[in-house]
Amino acid sequence: MYNEKVMEHFQNPRNVGEIENPDGVGEVGNPTCGDIMKITIKVEDGKIVDCKFKTFGCGAAVATSSMVTEMVKGKTIEEAKKITNKMVAEELGGLPPVKMHCSNLAADALQKAIADYLGEKYEVEDHHHESE
Ligand code: FES
Ligand code: FES
Numbered sequence: 001m002y003n004e005k006v007m008e009h010f011q012n013p014r015n016v017g018e019i020e021n022p023d024g025v026g027e028v029g030n031p032t033c034g035d036i037m038k039i040t041i042k043v044e045d046g047k048i049v050d051c052k053f054k055t056f057g058c059g060a061a062v063a064t065s066s067m068v069t070e071m072v073k074g075k076t077i078e079e080a081k082k083i084t085n086k087m088v089a090e091e092l093g094g095l096p097p098v099k100m101h102c103s104n105l106a107a108d109a110l111q112k113a114i115a116d117y118l119g120e121k122y123e124v125e126d127h128h129h130e131s132e
Helices: 004-011 059-072 085-091 097-118
Strands: 024-029 036-044 047-055
Touching: 004 059, 024 097, 036 059, 036 097, 047 059, 047 097, 059 085, 059 097, 085 097
Parallel strands: none
Antiparallel strands: 024 036, 036 047
């Protein structure tokens, strides 16, 4: 079901945990299934210098958040704002269609953390269970 790159990120997830005194925190969850994702970011000179995640989601959620934390490091806030769940899934070489919704958790939590840093509001759409 999962390709090698996804499996590799699932088995060796990067940047697991929580940054102390983060500059931005994004927490999203789905009350129906109980899956939760929390992403913390550290920003210096307009760039994301560190990013960590914690999740109660499934393997696909672990792999996509691991990938997203790698993708944002070193990016400016403007660049990081453009990261979508599709980009993360592509970077992983694709996810099974039934698992695409899991990648929303990582992308949404990241965008929420960025909004938190900017003092903006980020509305998470309820798209996690479109296909369930
Ligand atoms: Fe929980 Fe989809 S099953 S986010
Ligand atoms: Fe809920 Fe993947 S995060 S099933």
